[in-house]
Structure formats: structure tokens, C-alpha cells
Amino acid sequence: MRPTARHRIWFCGFLVALLGLTWIVYHPGLRGVFLFDDFANLPNLGAFGPVHNMAIFWRYVTSGTADPTGRPLALLSFLIDGNDWPADPYPFKRTSVLFHLLNGVLLCVLLLKLGRAFDKSERQTEMAALIGAALWLLHPLFVSTTLYVVQREAMLPTLFIIVGLIGYCSGRDLAIRGRARGPVIAAVSIGSCTLLAVLSKANGALLPLLAWLVDSVVLTPVRPLAGSPSERSFATVRKMLLVVPSMLLLAFFGKIAYSGFVYGLPDIRPWTLGERLLTEARVLIDYLWLLWSPRPYTTGLFNDGVAASTGLLSPPSTLVCMLLIAGLLTTAWIVRRGHPATALAILFFFTGQLMESTVVPLELYYEHRNYAPALLMFWPIALWLSAEGVVAKPGTTSGVHRVSPTIRRLLALALIGGLAVMTWLGADLWGNTAQQALVWALKNPDSPRAQAYAAQIEVSRGQTVAAIARLERALASSPDDLQLSLNLIGAKCRAGSLESIDIERAERGLRNAPNSGRLGYDWFDRALAMAEDGTCPGLTLATLEKMLTTASENRRTEKIAGRRQDRLHLLGRIALRRGDPERALELFDAALDADTRPDPALEQAGLLGTAGYPELAERHLTHFTSEWQPPSGPGLSMQSFHAWLLWKQGYWKDELAHMRGVLAREIAARKKDGETAPKPSGRPAD
16 A cells, blocks of 8 residues: 555654654764774874865875775765864764764665565554664664764665665565666666775675575565566576675685684784684674663773683583574574564674674674664564554464553553663763763773773873772783783873883783784883983883883784884884984884885984984985885775875875985085084984
8 A cells, every 4th residue: 555645744754753862862972072993094084184185085085994995985974074183073973973863764764665565554564664763773782883983984884785775675676566677776776885885894795695685585475576577687686786796705704714714813813713703602692682682881892801712611601602593593594484574683683794793803892783783673573563453472363462552552662762761871971981981991890991991081080099000900800911001101100100010011011912003102102202301200211112122022013014113113213312313223224124115214214304314314215215116006905006096196206305305405504514424403303
């Protein structure tokens, strides 16, 4: 039955009210700040100056380093909110909430499309779509996706996945009705949306597999394709754009699994692939528990405290969770004919987790990984809540165990209202940085990251004694954690109570910790200034040099070119501050050899020149040009394309020419003044 005008008004009114409610409950979180990975991605907005011309635009959108694609559409979306760095977080968070609302509208449309495949009234179909979208839109688990700006990278592929599924369903419906454009719409929808989703994040590649699942579980059993020309064309589209890409994707996962089991995982991962797969069984069940037993406050962004499973019974919950997953998948297969919506919700969730929760060696646990997989999670209960008339308990014909429509409507309102309250509480926490840090530390007692972050907040509020106590407690259970030991030094410097044992703890972390990214470099960058200024008794240039020398004993980080370069670069800066420019040049050259790129060469030459050694800076640039080979082509990854683009635009050529011009003028001025040896011009600027 086609919807009447009254139905459309009713439907649109409730949808607008739902969007308004969602905006209201998320609004307290808009006053929050940038966090963690935001600072690893958003500063690219100003890396080449404000994005105000096409040359800088292309440098920015190709600057991503995550995935082979670099996620350029996610980077592009940040230009909605700012074109330079630093920036105000409010517009970024506001846009993310608007994207969440858009995804909710699109999900509602998708549920309408899927619901109309069943023999139900239009009113029930519309109500089920609204309730299903509302339960997803207002679920508190997605606060940490929506208000964490960098997770635009999770929201955008979800948007394109939903649009692709809507287009596929529409095309299939048209093909069944004999319209020749049906297969074309389906093909364009799947092809273009898969590409756009992948350019936002790699898990967008799951769209063909998800569409194949939707077709097989819901659409084909209800309305199978017949033999008309349009339906035959559609069958060909399904095979080429759903089945073939899905098989290739599964083969890709198989290749990663083979490599992981045979050759092992990167050294930065403290677990094996087998241990990861065992652990992910526990993680997936925990995700489902969070989805079906929502709460306003979760562990948030800190999940490094998740212990890897080392066997089926280590811990025992591993086997239990694996059996639960097997039971859920078996149940979905058994009930797929009688209860296709339930089967689809289960299978869609586990399929949506394939990229991030199986063989790809990512970190073990993140809440945002549920954003797309949970799209259809609440649709089955929405269908039940929206059922018209009296529904008897399955397997009975009597009037016992019946639930009236009024009770179901009230239950739906209670669920929506309860989720709204919890999401409001969660969003309010995201708007209060200090309280957020303390709650996350309470929720994650075994997470070094959570404890270190809470300690940083305590130090910033003048609660140094509390911060030191927190860090020492955490170090007692995680003695090798570098973040804890470095933050403890900072806190004790603030309190004026730094001891040799604190340095020894940090040396242990530097020697044993797995790769911690730029954490160590950023800390040493600040510590160098404190050591030279003498603002922290006990933290000297000699102390920092010894710590960095100890870091060279860490076999994991020394295998990573970037971390090795960071260490040598810092040692070079220490030598420069000590007045040993030749040693600094030697270390800078070694740092460049570890990872030969123009940007560290220019930075290090600038340090030498600013310190009053332009001849040594010129020698460093000569060493660079003798070792560096400019890119000959764009390559297959976004990182290689970005490097080629900068060279093609003449960016590095201009930067090198400018640096050499400055150095040449300084050298000429020295010769004119009759100087025969380099003369320092003072402390170098960092």
C-alpha cells in the first residue's frame, strides 16, 4: 500500500522530532576539546600554511598516512570546519553531530526499503524504520564516535555504506518492476559508494559483501529475481559488483591471515595473530553486551588495558565467547527464513567487523568499530514494537502471553527516552575534559593511557601530589610502560622531587616498551628546554643523553626507521646545545640515513644554521642531496603520491633553494667579516 499524505506528514514529523532530540542530547558535548589522535591528523590543516589555494589544497588532502588511500575524503571533510591550525574544536564537533544526524536519516530510509520487502502495513513499516533508526541514533555507545573529531573516518564510510545499500535496494526494486535503469542504479550505487567509502576508511570495502548479505537474507527470499531482461541484467550486476568483490576481499583476508601465521606480526604488536583472534571473540561479545545493555559511561578511548587471550581457557571467558559467537551465527542461519530481520542483524554485525576485528593486526578494541556494524542491530526489536494488533507468544494460539499495541508503543518510547538520557549524560561528560579524564581512569584501572591522561589533568589543575600517586600505582602493575614513567618525571619536575629511581624507571620503559609512536619524541622535545633552563633539578642534558642511549637497546623501536631517526635527531640536538657541532652534524646525518626525507633534512639544517654553523648546515644538505632520490612517479599508495606531488609542484626544490640561499648569505657575510671559523649565534631555536 502506497503511503498517504497523512502518513507522510506523520512520518516526517516524528523524524524531525527525533533529529531535534538527538541534537539536544549531543549539544553538551560540543564544548569539548580535541583529543589524542585529533592532534595526529588535524594539524595537517596548517602543515603547508592555510588551505587557501589549489596547490596547498592538494598537498593537504593527500597528506594522510592511514591506510594505503590516506583517507582523503575524511581529510576533506575537516575543511568544512577550518582551513588552518590551531583551530576551534566547536565547529568540528558540530559538523560531526550533523553527520550523525544525516546517517540517522539515511538509516531510516534504508529500513523503509527493507521493511517494504515484508508483508506488513505501511504504518508498521514506517514506525519500525523510525524506531530502529532512533535506537541506533540515540545509543550512548556512539557518543565516543560522534564527539571524537577524528572518527569522522568512521562516520563517513558508514554514510556511503548506507547510501550504497539504499541505491542497491532501489535498483533491485526497479529491475523487478521491469525498469531498465534498475541495474544501472544498483551498479552505480555499489561502485561509486564503495570507492567513496574506501577513500574515507578501508572498512568501506565491506559494502559489496554487506549488500550481498542484505540481498541473500532479506530481498531474494521475499522477492526472488525472475527471468525478465531487466532482472537478468540485475543478476549480472549482482554477480560482478557483489559476489566477485566479496570473494576478492575474503581472499585478501586469507592472505593476511597466512602471512600473520607464517611470518608473524610487526614487532609493535605484543601478541600473535592467533592470540588476536582469540581475544577478538571476547571483544565482540563485549561489544554486543554494550549494545544491548547500554550505559552512559563506558571505557571511552582507552582500551590498552585489554589483556590478550593466550589460549582457549586463558582466560576461560575466551572459550565461552567463541561458543556464544558460534551459537549466534548458527541461530542466524537457522532462523533466516522465518525471521530474516533477526538473521540479518546478527550476520550484518559480524560481517561489518571483518576488517577491524579479525586478522588485520590493529589494536584490539575500540568502541567506534561498532558504528557501522550495528546499523541493523535494533531493527528486529523495532519491527516487534511496531507490530499492529495483538501478538501472541510464538508457538501458542491462545490469548495468553499477549502484548497489546499500547504497551509496545509505551515500551518503544521508554527505550528511546532511556537511551536519550544516557546519551545526554555521556555527551555532557565529553564536554567536561577534567571530569572525563577522571571517569575514564576509574573505568580503566588497568589502562596506562587512561591513568597517564588523568595524571596530566591533575597536574594541570595543580594536583601534583595526586598525579604522582596515581602514576606510581599504575607503574607498580605496568613497570615497562613508557607513558607512565615519562609523565611521572614531568609530575615530579613540577613538584621538585625528581629522583634517580624515576630516571631508571623511564630507562626501563625506553628499553622494553613496544613502539609508542611520537610519544617519546614529543616528551624529549619539551624536556630538552627544561634541561637547559635548569627548571627541573636532576633532569640534565647528560641525563637525557643517557636515556636516549638506553632507548637504542630496544630492538622493537630500532627496527622502525622513524623511531630510530627521532632518537638520533634528539641526540644531535643535545650535542648542538652542548656546543659540539661536528658531533651534532654526525648524528643529524645518521638520522637522515635512517629515513631519508626532505623535511628532516631541512629541519636539521635549520637547527645548525640558527646555532651559527651555516657551513655545517650546507654540508648536511649536501649529504641529503647525495642520498635522496626524488620520486619518479606517484606510486600506488597515498603516501607515495603525496611525496611525488610535493616534488612535482616544486615544493621541496623551492624549500631547499630558499634554505641554501639563506645559508649562502650567512657564509658570505662571515667571509666578508673575515671570520675563519663558525661562530655560534646563541642557543638554537627549536
